[in-house]
Amino acid sequence: MKKTLSFVMAAGLILSLGACGQGASTKTKAPTAAVPEPTTAAQTTGTPEETKRISDKDVEVSFWHHMEGTNASALETAVNHFNETTGKEYGIVVTPSFQGSNTAEKLNTLAQAGDWKNFPDVCQVASAGIPAISGYDLFVAPEDMYAKGEDILLPRESIIANNARTFTYKDKLCAIPFSNSTILLYYNKELFKAAGLDPENPPKTIAEMADAITKLTAKDGNEVTTYGLNVQVKRYQLVNWVGGEGDFNFIGDNEGGRAGLMSKVTFGEDGSLMTYLNEWEKVIATGGYKPVEDNINEEFAMQLSAMAIMSSARIAKLNDLIGDSFEWGTAPFPKVNAEDKGGTAVGGSGIVMFDKGNADELRASWIFQQYLGGEDAQYDFCTASGYIPMNKDLYEEERMKTYLSENTAMVAAVDQLMASNPNVQEPFDIVTGDINSIIDEEMLAFAQGTSDKQTTHDNIVNKCNEKLEAYVKVNAK
Amino acid sequence: MKKKTVQSILYQSFCLLIGLMTIAPILYAVSLSFMEQREILTKGIHLLPDKIQWKNYKEALRLTHLVRYMLNSLILAGGSSVIRVAVAGLAAFSFAFFDFKGKNVLFMLCMSTMMIPGDVVLITNYKTVADLGLTDTYFGMMSMFLVSVMNIFMFRQYYLTFSMEIYEASKVDGCGNFIFFIKILFPLSKPVTATVFISSFVSTWNTYLWPMIVTNKDTMRTVQVGVTMLNSRDGGTIYGPIMAASVMVLVPTVIIFILFQKQIAGGMMAGSVKG
Numbered sequence: 001m002k003k004t005l006s007f008v009m010a011a012g013l014i015l016s017l018g019a020c021g022q023g024a025s026t027k028t029k030a031p032t033a034a035v036p037e038p039t040t041a042a043q044t045t046g047t048p049e050e051t052k053r054i055s056d057k058d059v060e061v062s063f064w065h066h067m068e069g070t071n072a073s074a075l076e077t078a079v080n081h082f083n084e085t086t087g088k089e090y091g092i093v094v095t096p097s098f099q100g101s102n103t104a105e106k107l108n109t110l111a112q113a114g115d116w117k118n119f120p121d122v123c124q125v126a127s128a129g130i131p132a133i134s135g136y137d138l139f140v141a142p143e144d145m146y147a148k149g150e151d152i153l154l155p156r157e158s159i160i161a162n163n164a165r166t167f168t169y170k171d172k173l174c175a176i177p178f179s180n181s182t183i184l185l186y187y188n189k190e191l192f193k194a195a196g197l198d199p200e201n202p203p204k205t206i207a208e209m210a211d212a213i214t215k216l217t218a219k220d221g222n223e224v225t226t227y228g229l230n231v232q233v234k235r236y237q238l239v240n241w242v243g244g245e246g247d248f249n250f251i252g253d254n255e256g257g258r259a260g261l262m263s264k265v266t267f268g269e270d271g272s273l274m275t276y277l278n279e280w281e282k283v284i285a286t287g288g289y290k291p292v293e294d295n296i297n298e299e300f301a302m303q304l305s306a307m308a309i310m311s312s313a314r315i316a317k318l319n320d321l322i323g324d325s326f327e328w329g330t331a332p333f334p335k336v337n338a339e340d341k342g343g344t345a346v347g348g349s350g351i352v353m354f355d356k357g358n359a360d361e362l363r364a365s366w367i368f369q370q371y372l373g374g375e376d377a378q379y380d381f382c383t384a385s386g387y388i389p390m391n392k393d394l395y396e397e398e399r400m401k402t403y404l405s406e407n408t409a410m411v412a413a414v415d416q417l418m419a420s421n422p423n424v425q426e427p428f429d430i431v432t433g434d435i436n437s438i439i440d441e442e443m444l445a446f447a448q449g450t451s452d453k454q455t456t457h458d459n460i461v462n463k464c465n466e467k468l469e470a471y472v473k474v475n476a477k
Numbered sequence: 478m479k480k481k482t483v484q485s486i487l488y489q490s491f492c493l494l495i496g497l498m499t500i501a502p503i504l505y506a507v508s509l510s511f512m513e514q515r516e517i518l519t520k521g522i523h524l525l526p527d528k529i530q531w532k533n534y535k536e537a538l539r540l541t542h543l544v545r546y547m548l549n550s551l552i553l554a555g556g557s558s559v560i561r562v563a564v565a566g567l568a569a570f571s572f573a574f575f576d577f578k579g580k581n582v583l584f585m586l587c588m589s590t591m592m593i594p595g596d597v598v599l600i601t602n603y604k605t606v607a608d609l610g611l612t613d614t615y616f617g618m619m620s621m622f623l624v625s626v627m628n629i630f631m632f633r634q635y636y637l638t639f640s641m642e643i644y645e646a647s648k649v650d651g652c653g654n655f656i657f658f659i660k661i662l663f664p665l666s667k668p669v670t671a672t673v674f675i676s677s678f679v680s681t682w683n684t685y686l687w688p689m690i691v692t693n694k695d696t697m698r699t700v701q702v703g704v705t706m707l708n709s710r711d712g713g714t715i716y717g718p719i720m721a722a723s724v725m726v727l728v729p730t731v732i733i734f735i736l737f738q739k740q741i742a743g744g745m746m747a748g749s750v751k752g
Binding site for chain 1: 514518519520540599600601603604607612689690693694695698702705706707708715
């Protein structure tokens, strides 16, 4: 018995060691991407209907996404519509699947394990994931597909410049923008009226916002019953404020990581962070600012805060929560200084695709990728979810004009996005999570009075640079 | 006598209070699952729904394939818990009843793996499972939960209290090790088996990350992913349907607990008297 047991254990140990050895020596290189064979039959221009099919058999395309709740339903409707229309014409069947809230992280896990065969054909990713994803051997940039000029369903010029810039890395468009948004000021018109403020003239700068907060804040003794403003300043909010200063601000070197690896933040040395903190100090001094977001949508809907700063993607949700309870509106994101012209960044996700070695699948993926940026998909998806369409041509269509006239809260979002400088973007700062935590922690300490302005400034700059430096040290080639 | 009664009342009141505090969030979640959105979002305290309505449950089932996900979770949690009990029981049996060279070193080696955080080996584990072609399979999902060193430890500690004389007597009577384990030891180990099974079932049922990584198809998702799918960072939180889904998700674990509750209580008392 003892001998048998020893033998089994020894065999187990040898096997496990073997597995470890194999793991260490396995190359993490992806299989070489197949070059798509040029197929003239399916070119859009002047192609007879019956020759559009890519293959005799339907081509299956796997599509990973991170949409949840009602947004997921809107996305699935768009995919189903594709399968019933364009997909049917070309013989493509797309299967969507939810992959958690961070698809880039999942792709990264697969890439690190060298599991290229389980990669999807098409994937929805947040813009922050673009630098890493564009490094995968399987990755195919839309820019290269446009250069080939085949199966063009969505003209490159139809993509709004700001949205295209969001997904551009090293001068290449790496994703087709899909679910995009911008940051806005939400305000309660009725509380504005009650406080003697003009509801049609919301604050345009941080200083004006600070004045409004003082008037809007309601207290019961020492306890605040209605906050003038609710927003937790994290990376998203801060880079929009600083990014919009002057004509525009890149936040970091190498055009904020879009021209190459971002190795440091620049908002310390150019003074833009301090300019912002000088203004933000006025907001904190009001005593009516809530620096923590518990349930920002719901608190605004319950009139616990008179103003809130959130993504435009929340408009649909607020419509649903508020209903006819009170009158509210959206306004452009208050500037740091009145003379700033930069505007705001485009947030949200885009669609990337991968070449897994099958030319038919690659063509099908390209067609589907463009479809999601087309007028129909953008109209259906955006009107159901509250995102801002990225297709320029759609704004010329009657249905979009009607939608905007009926949804006035969206107008501020669209106008702001169109008027912004395309160079105002969230940086490709690679260590996004770490930078978000640093800014969140430091700005909260500043708001709660446990850190002064200079310390906040220095800590943000130094800690962000430490993280970036560590990343560059390990990863720069 | 009077003092004892007062003490007992105080003690029981204290226990009742702790019990109520523990269960209060769950009861509130059940209550919320029957409320309308406007009732949930009120400034004042609103503990009970004005009217029982099933809209949130219907919405939760409409937005996700929760029934399918529950089946997946049941296969995952049930299957891996049964295997875990078998593996842990047998491993503990060898550690408690056999005497072999390096037994203690091997046991310490096993125990030391508890210090390695699961996240560190996530990618290596994924690579192994992917190389074996087990992605998108139930076995691939279960693979990480089949062995638990903590459960081996629990079984071993329980077996160490078992009388060695019974083991030796059964051997004299010609009973082999496996027959002793199956016919004598295992039936007498119901309390620890129940404890291990419940803890294993609940922890696997609540797992999110591994099943999400190792599966790519929507049809292979588990309940925890299903509940997450109802939440939306941009679209905000839909409390009613999320609470309804959470209540539905809670049911199997409650059933498992009720079924095995007696054994756990029995086990606690069984260990209290020696000799």
